[in-house]
Amino acid sequence: MVLDRETKLKKLKEHQTKVNMIFQDQDCGQMLDKCLSMSPDEIIAEVTESGLKGRGGAGFPTGLKWKFAAEQKSDVKYVICNADEGEPGTFKDRQILEEQAAKVFAGMAICSRAVNASEGIIYLRGEYNYLRPRLQEELDAFNKKLKEKGFKFSIIIKSGSGAYVCGEETALIESLEGYRGEPRNKPPYPVSHGYMNKPTVVNNVETLVYCAMIIRMGNKEFLQLGTKDSRGAKVFSVSGDADVEGIYELELGMTIREFVDLFGDGDTKAVQVGGSSGHCVPRRDFEKTIIGFEGVPTGGSMMLFNSSRSMYHVLHNYLEFFCEESCGQCTPCRVGSQQLLRGIEAIKKGEKPPEYLNELKKLAETMKVAAKCGLGQSVPNPFLSIVNNFYEEIIF
Amino acid sequence: MVKLTINKIPVSVEPGTSILEAARKVGITVPSLCYHKDLCIAGNCRVCLVEVKGERTLTASCAVPVYEGMEVFTNTLKVRNARKNVIELLLSEHRCDCLKCEKNGKCELQDLAQEYRVEEKSFIDLSIGKRIDRSSPAIEKDDSKCIRCQRCVRTCAELQDVSALTVARKGEHMFISTFMHKPLADVVCTNCGQCVNRCPTGALVERNYMEEVWEAIDDPKKHVVVQTAPAVRIALGEDLGYDPGERVTGKMVTALKRMGFDKVFDTDFTADLTIMEEGTELLTRLKQALVDKEKVALPMFTSCSPGWIKYIEHEFSNNLDNLSTCKSPQQMFGPLAKTYYAEKAGIDPKDIVCVSVMPCTAKKYEARRPEMKASGFRDVDIVLTTRELAKMIKQGGNDFRHMEEGEFDSLLGKSTGAAVIFGATGGVMEAALRTAYEIVTGHEVPFPNLNIMPVRGMEGVREASIKIEGCVDAWKFLEGVELKVAVAHGLANARKVMKQVAEGTSPYHFVEVMACPGGCLGGGGQPIPTDMETRKKRAMAIYEEDEHMEFRKSHENPEVKLIYDDFLEKPLGHKSHELLHTHYTKRMTK
Numbered sequence: 001m002v003l004d005r006e007t008k009l010k011k012l013k014e015h016q017t018k019v020n021m022i023f024q025d026q027d028c029g030q031m032l033d034k035c036l037s038m039s040p041d042e043i044i045a046e047v048t049e050s051g052l053k054g055r056g057g058a059g060f061p062t063g064l065k066w067k068f069a070a071e072q073k074s075d076v077k078y079v080i081c082n083a084d085e086g087e088p089g090t091f092k093d094r095q096i097l098e099e100q101a102a103k104v105f106a107g108m109a110i111c112s113r114a115v116n117a118s119e120g121i122i123y124l125r126g127e128y129n130y131l132r133p134r135l136q137e138e139l140d141a142f143n144k145k146l147k148e149k150g151f152k153f154s155i156i157i158k159s160g161s162g163a164y165v166c167g168e169e170t171a172l173i174e175s176l177e178g179y180r181g182e183p184r185n186k187p188p189y190p191v192s193h194g195y196m197n198k199p200t201v202v203n204n205v206e207t208l209v210y211c212a213m214i215i216r217m218g219n220k221e222f223l224q225l226g227t228k229d230s231r232g233a234k235v236f237s238v239s240g241d242a243d244v245e246g247i248y249e250l251e252l253g254m255t256i257r258e259f260v261d262l263f264g265d266g267d268t269k270a271v272q273v274g275g276s277s278g279h280c281v282p283r284r285d286f287e288k289t290i291i292g293f294e295g296v297p298t299g300g301s302m303m304l305f306n307s308s309r310s311m312y313h314v315l316h317n318y319l320e321f322f323c324e325e326s327c328g329q330c331t332p333c334r335v336g337s338q339q340l341l342r343g344i345e346a347i348k349k350g351e352k353p354p355e356y357l358n359e360l361k362k363l364a365e366t367m368k369v370a371a372k373c374g375l376g377q378s379v380p381n382p383f384l385s386i387v388n389n390f391y392e393e394i395i396f
Numbered sequence: 397m398v399k400l401t402i403n404k405i406p407v408s409v410e411p412g413t414s415i416l417e418a419a420r421k422v423g424i425t426v427p428s429l430c431y432h433k434d435l436c437i438a439g440n441c442r443v444c445l446v447e448v449k450g451e452r453t454l455t456a457s458c459a460v461p462v463y464e465g466m467e468v469f470t471n472t473l474k475v476r477n478a479r480k481n482v483i484e485l486l487l488s489e490h491r492c493d494c495l496k497c498e499k500n501g502k503c504e505l506q507d508l509a510q511e512y513r514v515e516e517k518s519f520i521d522l523s524i525g526k527r528i529d530r531s532s533p534a535i536e537k538d539d540s541k542c543i544r545c546q547r548c549v550r551t552c553a554e555l556q557d558v559s560a561l562t563v564a565r566k567g568e569h570m571f572i573s574t575f576m577h578k579p580l581a582d583v584v585c586t587n588c589g590q591c592v593n594r595c596p597t598g599a600l601v602e603r604n605y606m607e608e609v610w611e612a613i614d615d616p617k618k619h620v621v622v623q624t625a626p627a628v629r630i631a632l633g634e635d636l637g638y639d640p641g642e643r644v645t646g647k648m649v650t651a652l653k654r655m656g657f658d659k660v661f662d663t664d665f666t667a668d669l670t671i672m673e674e675g676t677e678l679l680t681r682l683k684q685a686l687v688d689k690e691k692v693a694l695p696m697f698t699s700c701s702p703g704w705i706k707y708i709e710h711e712f713s714n715n716l717d718n719l720s721t722c723k724s725p726q727q728m729f730g731p732l733a734k735t736y737y738a739e740k741a742g743i744d745p746k747d748i749v750c751v752s753v754m755p756c757t758a759k760k761y762e763a764r765r766p767e768m769k770a771s772g773f774r775d776v777d778i779v780l781t782t783r784e785l786a787k788m789i790k791q792g793g794n795d796f797r798h799m800e801e802g803e804f805d806s807l808l809g810k811s812t813g814a815a816v817i818f819g820a821t822g823g824v825m826e827a828a829l830r831t832a833y834e835i836v837t838g839h840e841v842p843f844p845n846l847n848i849m850p851v852r853g854m855e856g857v858r859e860a861s862i863k864i865e866g867c868v869d870a871w872k873f874l875e876g877v878e879l880k881v882a883v884a885h886g887l888a889n890a891r892k893v894m895k896q897v898a899e900g901t902s903p904y905h906f907v908e909v910m911a912c913p914g915g916c917l918g919g920g921g922q923p924i925p926t927d928m929e930t931r932k933k934r935a936m937a938i939y940e941e942d943e944h945m946e947f948r949k950s951h952e953n954p955e956v957k958l959i960y961d962d963f964l965e966k967p968l969g970h971k972s973h974e975l976l977h978t979h980y981t982k983r984m985t986k
Binding site for chain 1: 437438439440441442443445452453454456459460461474477478481482485486488489518519520522543544546563565566567568569570
């Protein structure tokens, strides 16, 4: 049954009364006081028990990351806010920074207390530079507040230059240090050898806000939301052939069907979950696919496609993006992306037989396990999910 | 020690060892491309992938250290398939020009393709058309063969601290470029060729001048003479089936004669001459400083290494006075061949073609410097690397291994052990000290068997001091002086020493700098691979050769004595100035 737009908006509003952590106004002074009343161990325990996983896309348990960084012995540690929101179809961090910057700062301050960090850096996506003056103004006030409250921690903002790969935490750190934004070899991980080779926590904008809220309210409310593997809620950026578009905070664990009913135009044939590096879910799998770490994880991007769309063009577009945005250092990603793109082009033009797709699928499997970083490893996600589910659209 | 298993074989290694190194310790070779023993880890080619139990993805074995209880598998089907894919991808962006390629038979990508039985183009051909930069007389850069392993970039940054080569753009457009994408000839490149020595494919090669040499030899009107640098004889064998460190001096001479050179001379001869000139120059500067109280540039730096010369001209152009004015042995040889030898042999110098065989690519550039025309002609016409000579010997069809030992021709062919060690870092210093000390004191340097051990070795910067005692009358003012010297090799180390000079804090009187790690024996024109292990073996061969020489001090070289008696008169004399000394040029820093 297709709902009309009004009903959808009403339903979403109802949903918002149940889930509203990110965009809810808070007194950040109180947040900091609460944080100061807790020991670092208590903070880490609170976040760990909440089950919060990183909201940037990779989903690493936040509490564990903080614990690793806290265990490191070092005179200097860093907290970095990853605001290099570059995944196509994701635009929620921008809104969070526009509306709730102080909560992001508070999340960083809380983290600094948990891991004993002295410096915070916001790595702001180059394209978001227009936000900078306002952010800086708010930040100046916040830094002052931190000083008053006795935090030995302050935050600065640094701008990226527009490379997608710099959202990968080690590439981000390289970029911050003034080098080419190229992912590092891991291990070691940033928690032990990060910015300037010092222990560093890199958290997504949204993750930091959830941390702030978890500390402010305790993790009970958070734990009530979501599923066992995907606790809490998440902010979604909805775009594409959607009846309702925009930014919505929703509970994790819903099925794609439920999601499409809320947002779709009634003719949704596929949803790309997690942006260009995510998975494409076809209509026949809507019921059985859960949005969350047990199903299809997402950094927030939800792109809806209706039957007027050619999935070949969708895939072509993603692959072009990767050919451009691969840092270029490792072979599977740099050359593999090009081969996948040229490969589907050649099949389409009849220069290669449809069976060539099998070679490309094998190549995609190699890329998954052989690329140096998450970018290269996830190029096969859209490729395989689109090619496997929309075979005819690719070869004919 | 960390215990792990590789292919179920128990291994125990130091903490911090990479999987790749641990595997090699138990005789398991993991293929690699971007890995090079001299360089930091990149982990970007993804050829060295292995399977580690418990890991979701494959692991780049060069980049990941072992841990206790690790279970590694280097040859599973999953690993082989992934590696094969990676090699196929590299080949798809590589312009396969194997038959004509300089690196044919010596290309690491080709070897891997063969090992993994990969078709030349199993994927779509992504290679760009020929994009070759031939602006430099020394190095040829062909982007269409580059596999982006960045060995060259790391070499230029880490070993040389020059960073002429750098990564530009990203994704499919990523390539290895220069400052503002300028041609190599127009950027701060020292032509040292260390990048060439480390390039796994034919993307960076020396400019090849083999055909020009064959043509000259074939021309009946031309009298073709050849000189061979000290470091060539101890490495040439590596490209002809010998192990590193085997000396092939005599066979090399015979091979050159059989190839048709009219005279086979030795750069060692002019190395000895360099010592006479440079040693005298040093003593003169010391006298000016200590006795005449003149303002004179000290420390004095050696000037044999053309890579080093171009480097200082770019990077420390305010300190050019610190350089010895002596030409390098190659460039001393050229004008002497076309004046002294031409005169003695009764040959018109315009008909002489002067070829040199060098361990060095920068020598190709040096020979073309506009000022190198002291004889009235281009002093050195064609410069070959050790690698090019090995190829020509093969082309000549001679069985090198069973060749009899030949002798260098006389007049410019006699040499000493002091000249031989020019090929190793510290060698020029040692040779200079052997001679200068004896000139000043009348007796030999106070080191057993003339071996000045403190200046030998592979430490990046080495220093030594020698107290001068028992001076002869002419040099009495040096009595009791503590002569402080230093030796640096690799331009990154040269920068350290130069910084002190620029800041006015250098404690030394005399400094030897060689652009290449290990000195000439590790030169950019030497057989590939060159790494610490081969450098050490070549150094041992050089010092062995020194010990086997009849004369071991430059001033004892009978042909050197002869040329001063017959032609040059005395070190730093009028003729020397004309033929054997040079001046330097300030160059831009970008």
